[in-house]
Amino acid sequence: MIGGEAIQTEIIQKIRSGGQTELGMIYEEYRTEFLQWITKEYDCSMDDGKDMYQLAILIFYDNIKRGKLEHLVSSVKTYLFGIGKNLAKDNMRKEKKFIPITQEKWIKEYLIDEPDQPVDENIFAMAKKALAQLGQPCQRLIELFYYENKNMQEITEAMQYKNPETAKNQKCKCMARLRKLVDEEIAKNSNILNHEAY
Amino acid sequence: MKPTDDDINLVERYFDAELSAEELSHFNSRVEHDEAFKALFQREKIIIGAIRNQGLIDNLQYLKSVEEKIQGNQSHSTGLGRNWYYYAAAAVVAILIAITYLLPGKQSSEELFASYFAPYPNVFEPTVRGNELTTDRSQAFQAYERKDYQTAASGFKALLNVNEEPGILLLLGNSNLMLGNTKEAQENFVTLINKYDDLDLQAKWFLSLSYLRSGDKDSARKILEELGEAEISYASKAKELLEKVN
Numbered sequence: 050m051i052g053g054e055a056i057q058t059e060i061i062q063k064i065r066s067g068g069q070t071e072l073g074m075i076y077e078e079y080r081t082e083f084l085q086w087i088t089k090e091y092d093c094s095m096d097d098g099k100d101m102y103q104l105a106i107l108i109f110y111d112n113i114k115r116g117k118l119e120h121l122v123s124s125v126k127t128y129l130f131g132i133g134k135n136l137a138k139d140n141m142r143k144e145k146k147f148i149p150i151t152q153e154k155w156i157k158e159y160l161i162d163e164p165d166q167p168v169d170e171n172i173f174a175m176a177k178k179a180l181a182q183l184g185q186p187c188q189r190l191i192e193l194f195y196y197e198n199k200n201m202q203e204i205t206e207a208m209q210y211k212n213p214e215t216a217k218n219q220k221c222k223c224m225a226r227l228r229k230l231v232d233e234e235i236a237k238n239s240n241i242l243n244h245e246a247y
Numbered sequence: 248m249k250p251t252d253d254d255i256n257l258v259e260r261y262f263d264a265e266l267s268a269e270e271l272s273h274f275n276s277r278v279e280h281d282e283a284f285k286a287l288f289q290r291e292k293i294i295i296g297a298i299r300n301q302g303l304i305d306n307l308q309y310l311k312s313v314e315e316k317i318q319g320n321q322s323h324s325t326g327l328g329r330n331w332y333y334y335a336a337a338a339v340v341a342i343l344i345a346i347t348y349l350l351p352g353k354q355s356s357e358e359l360f361a362s363y364f365a366p367y368p369n370v371f372e373p374t375v376r377g378n379e380l381t382t383d384r385s386q387a388f389q390a391y392e393r394k395d396y397q398t399a400a401s402g403f404k405a406l407l408n409v410n411e412e413p414g415i416l417l418l419l420g421n422s423n424l425m426l427g428n429t430k431e432a433q434e435n436f437v438t439l440i441n442k443y444d445d446l447d448l449q450a451k452w453f454l455s456l457s458y459l460r461s462g463d464k465d466s467a468r469k470i471l472e473e474l475g476e477a478e479i480s481y482a483s484k485a486k487e488l489l490e491k492v493n
Binding site: 056069072073076077078080081099103106107110111152153156157159160161168169172173176177179180188191192195196197221224225227228231 | 293303
């Protein structure tokens with residue numbers, strides 16, 4: 050196993066400044082052990098184990114990107130197994146027995162940080178539709194900023210902008226365009242509803 | 248009422264963590280008391296949620312492609328792994344016949360070993376090209392895959408000192424067989440058989456081969472008979488399959 054506090058910190062730093070390559074490396078490093086453990090511990094199939102491992106890796110990655118995880122007191126392996134354990138237990142608590150996880154549904158629920166304030170599903174669906182219409186490079190730029198939590202200097206380098214100010218301007222323009230597309234989707238939707246009402 | 252550009256800008260700066268403490272306090276108060284502003288805030292939150300959702304979905308798809316690549320590599324590199332049971336089961340019968348009826352006439356036990364021994368594939372942690380990691384653990388597996396058994400054996404021994412794992416014991420035994428360290432290999436396989444339920448068949452198979460190599464035909468026969476009895480239906484299935492393949 051990858052060991053030592055310095056190495057754990059190095060892994061976190063690499064993921065923090067990296068992207069999918071680092072994500073894939075971590076995935077491969079702990080995959081076999083995780084699958085052996087989770088399938089035995091929770092009596093689930095290999096495919097269910099893989100679904101949970103993929104979610105565990107995504108949470109680990111997301112926690113690092115959002116600055117929630119800067120240092121590890123244990124090891125990456127222990128951390129990942131801990132996430133896996135919570136995922137399996139949460140799944141079993143809801144369903145009383147282990148049933149396969151729907152990853153997309155789970156990801157959507159994971160993003161809701163205030164469970165008492167339900168997200169407007171319709172607007173969320175329209176925002177997703179608008180995002181798909183936004184196109185590149187805007188989509189990539191705002192994903193780097195809001196999902197990967199990259200700063201403007203990192204975005205400048207990744208997307209080869211002239212300087213961070215240009216990147217920032219571009220990001221504001223992309224968000225303005227996205228809001229406009231969302232508004233159009235909402236308007237389109239309310240027109241359909243009005244037509245249906247008549 | 249259409250939101251003003253200033254309000255839109257303010258909400259964007261909130262989510263970009265650019266507001267001062269004073270601005271933040273004013274902002275929170277407006278969210279609490281101004282319904283239109285609250286709606287604007289909620290919409291921006293959903294938009295950013297959709298962006299993050301897309302990022303997660305993109306990375307999930309990426310992980311699925313990595314998984315597919317691993318599966319592809321495993322089915323390629325473990326061609327022997329999957330057929331291993333069939334091969335070993337058929338070989339058990341063949342070696343038993345050879346030991347019982349043909350020796351010492353035709354083949355020596357060393358020759359039988361050479362005919363039937365092939366190192367067990369690394370099905371435990373196969374290396375994916377281009378994504379090699381430089382940990383002691385991955386280096387030991389990588390050395391095994393490139394047939395550098397000396398480096399692999401040293402690496403596996405070090406790993407076993409920290410934590411004993413059946414897969415590593417099996418590969419260490421195989422490395423020792425390749426290096427001619429027959430006695431050490433036998434110790435590895437005996438430990439594996441005595442301590443773990445996993446990989447029992449494999450360990451017994453390689454232990455019998457290691458006995459053949461050291462000329463201890465009686466011990467080899469004993470294990471092979473045990474394997475033959477336990478896997479008798481398996482062995483006939485293997486022969487049937489092999490006939491079909493041929």
